[in-house]
Amino acid sequence: MGETHFLSLSGAIEFINGPLIWISAFIFSAGLLFQTIRLVLLKKRTSAPVIKLSRAYFDDTPDDMIPKTPGYRIMKLKLTLAGRKPGVFFSTLAFHVCLFTAPLFLFAHNILFQEFAGFRLPALHERVTDVMTFIVMGGVLFFLFRRLFVSGVRAVTTPGDFLLLFLTGAPYLTGILAYHQVFDYKTLITLHILAGEILLIVIPFTRFVHMVFFFVFRFFAQGEYSMGYK
Amino acid sequence: MRKANTAWDTNKTLKGDDLKNTDEKPVDSEYIKLALGRNSEMIKMSLKSCVHCSLCADSCFLYRNSGGNPKFIPGYKMLNSIGRMYRSRARLTRKDFEEIKMVLWNSRCVLCMRCYCPMGIDIPYFLGLARTICYSQGVAPDYEKSVLEDVFSETN
Numbered sequence: 116m117g118e119t120h121f122l123s124l125s126g127a128i129e130f131i132n133g134p135l136i137w138i139s140a141f142i143f144s145a146g147l148l149f150q151t152i153r154l155v156l157l158k159k160r161t162s163a164p165v166i167k168l169s170r171a172y173f174d175d176t177p178d179d180m181i182p183k184t185p186g187y188r189i190m191k192l193k194l195t196l197a198g199r200k201p202g203v204f205f206s207t208l209a210f211h212v213c214l215f216t217a218p219l220f221l222f223a224h225n226i227l228f229q230e231f232a233g234f235r236l237p238a239l240h241e242r243v244t245d246v247m248t249f250i251v252m253g254g255v256l257f258f259l260f261r262r263l264f265v266s267g268v269r270a271v272t273t274p275g276d277f278l279l280l281f282l283t284g285a286p287y288l289t290g291i292l293a294y295h296q297v298f299d300y301k302t303l304i305t306l307h308i309l310a311g312e313i314l315l316i317v318i319p320f321t322r323f324v325h326m327v328f329f330f331v332f333r334f335f336a337q338g339e340y341s342m343g344y345k
Numbered sequence: 346m347r348k349a350n351t352a353w354d355t356n357k358t359l360k361g362d363d364l365k366n367t368d369e370k371p372v373d374s375e376y377i378k379l380a381l382g383r384n385s386e387m388i389k390m391s392l393k394s395c396v397h398c399s400l401c402a403d404s405c406f407l408y409r410n411s412g413g414n415p416k417f418i419p420g421y422k423m424l425n426s427i428g429r430m431y432r433s434r435a436r437l438t439r440k441d442f443e444e445i446k447m448v449l450w451n452s453r454c455v456l457c458m459r460c461y462c463p464m465g466i467d468i469p470y471f472l473g474l475a476r477t478i479c480y481s482q483g484v485a486p487d488y489e490k491s492v493l494e495d496v497f498s499e500t501n
Contacts (some may be wrong), residue, residue: 196463199403249407267399270415270423276397325464328394332465
């Protein structure tokens with residue numbers, strides 16, 4: 116028999132299931148922390164908009180001359196992003212909620228975590244997480260549709276957007292196929308773990324960092340449309 | 346502080362003669378690198394935060410009145426002006442500047458600062474910065490054309 120290559124399939128699987136999990140978790144948390152610190156330190160280096168904590172979120176726009184009738188409130192709601200583009204807004208909202216909730220409260224993930232740490236988060240029913248996974252995959256398809264067929268989005272799309280969209284959908288697709296044992300389980304679960312690890316590594320260094328930046332910019336940065344304006 | 350020796354000298358106002366015949370003048374990379382370098386972290390963070398969602402489109406009144414022309418989207422203007430400048434800082438040519446001038450002016454933006462970004466990116470700041478860099482190279486808009494002509498023209 117010939118000698119086996121050092122990257123034999125079993126070796127790769129052990130690496131993906133073992134050290135790569137720690138590497139990706141470390142890169143994910145350290146990377147996000149690094150990017151957040153870089154963003155917060157911006158105010159010291161430039162004369163551009165300052166990031167500071169503000170209580171503006173709790174203050175209503177003071178305008179005593181306008182009676183706060185229900186009609187006024189409905190008009191204000193209609194002028195928000197949710198009112199103007201409800202399709203995009205609610206599908207993005209559903210996609211993001213399921214994106215975070217499904218992996219965190221998945222029964223299978225929590226069992227593994229309990230074996231590792233001794234405690235776990237409460238787990239959702241498997242059918243619920245199945246539906247959530249389909250919502251995430253539906254969201255990915257919706258974004259793909261928008262990028263291909265809506266002229267406005269196509270104008271600002273770069274090739275990297277499609278790659279990142281694929282990286283987002285891959286863990287969910289491989290996960291649900293592996294769970295229902297549609298194809299070969301061992302291959303699919305390894306691909307699922309690998310896809311998840313790649314996603315975790317890529318998050319702090321691509322536009323997925325909006326995971327953290329959204330909250331910083333939207334609620335703490337000083338600007339006309341952010342709630343940090345004071 | 347470096348002494349300005351380009352067409353953009355803070356002590357004098359730009360006259361018509363300064364803006365003509367800019368085709369043969371070489372591009373002053375030093376000023377571009379200085380202006381971009383001072384804001385590089387901000388530009389990098391904002392370009393990274395831009396998720397290419399095009400939700401800023403609806404907030405631009407010029408976009409809405411042009412019938413949804415994608416070239417009027419604030420994100421498009423930002424990515425193709427400051428984004429392009431930042432990606433190829435020292436390699437910008439006179440031709441690049443003429444194309445960037447089309448994106449920044451050309452009746453596509455009046456810097457009304459209404460553009461809204463769900464991620465919180467300050468789009469007017471970057472469009473203003475890109476315009477400053479263009480002015481430093483003597484690239485400025487042609488104010489003889491009418492705004493309406495441009496907004497509704499098919500070639501825009």
